[in-house]
Amino acid sequence: MTAHRTLVLLAHPDLEGSRVNARLADAVRDLEGVTVHDLAAAYPDGRIDVAREQQLLLEHDTVVWQFPWHWYSVPGILKSWMDQVLTWGFAYGTDGTKLRGRTLQVVTSTGGPEEAYADGGYNRFTMEQLMRPLDATAHLCGMPMAEPMVLHGVRTMPDAELDRRALQYRALLTIDRARAA
Numbered sequence: 001m002t003a004h005r006t007l008v009l010l011a012h013p014d015l016e017g018s019r020v021n022a023r024l025a026d027a028v029r030d031l032e033g034v035t036v037h038d039l040a041a042a043y044p045d046g047r048i049d050v051a052r053e054q055q056l057l058l059e060h061d062t063v064v065w066q067f068p069w070h071w072y073s074v075p076g077i078l079k080s081w082m083d084q085v086l087t088w089g090f091a092y093g094t095d096g097t098k099l100r101g102r103t104l105q106v107v108t109s110t111g112g113p114e115e116a117y118a119d120g121g122y123n124r125f126t127m128e129q130l131m132r133p134l135d136a137t138a139h140l141c142g143m144p145m146a147e148p149m150v151l152h153g154v155r156t157m158p159d160a161e162l163d164r165r166a167l168q169y170r171a172l173l174t175i176d177r178a179r180a181a
Contacts, residue, residue: 006173007060008036011067011078015040020109020154020162021068027166028173035060039077046080053085057099063143064173065134066107068154072123072130082137091141100142106134107149107169114152 008028012021015038029036037056043049057063067075074082089096116122117130127150138145149172151157151165 003033004062005060006031006034006062006064007056008034008064008066008173009078009081010036010038011040011065011075011081012038013040013075013077018068020151020157021066023162023166024066024107024109024151024169027170031170031173034173039081043077046077048081048084050084050087053081054090054098057085057102060102062103062105062173063099064105064107067109069108069110069150072125073133086137086141097142102143103146104134104138104141104143105146105149105172106131107172109151109154111155112153114150117150117152 008025010021010025012018015022015025025036025038028034035056039048065074065078067078070076073079086092086099087096088094091099110117110127112122117125117127119126119129123130127148131148135145149169154162157165
């Protein structure tokens, strides 16, 4: 039996300027069986090596999309990755069964407070409602989507809380590996 492997697709347009996503990535980078793959660093010109990315997916059991919430969706680099990598015949459609059974875990951060993402709140919709396209994508690819980890209010989050959430992220990926064993 092979060890459970987790691929963290880190999609931040400015990781050097990131306080939250950089800290989260650092919290899991040293976990055995976890590969942190910074899409913006790997593809600064936006030209995605589809064969390489598909091979990475095949080598992992859990796929984490880690990103800051941008305009009610994923950042452009992750959307481009999805458009180019999750192709018909690979991820869905006839013979598109390569990702079936792999788990999708979404880890995202918002600048606004949790109450802003409530029914009738400032952003009008809940995060569950706003994430439906991601859930639909996972479903189309035959990937169960785990309960998302959402960090709200990160602009004003104290360092101690960020550290606690980074440990929570680390535990989440550790628990995922333990369940798969």
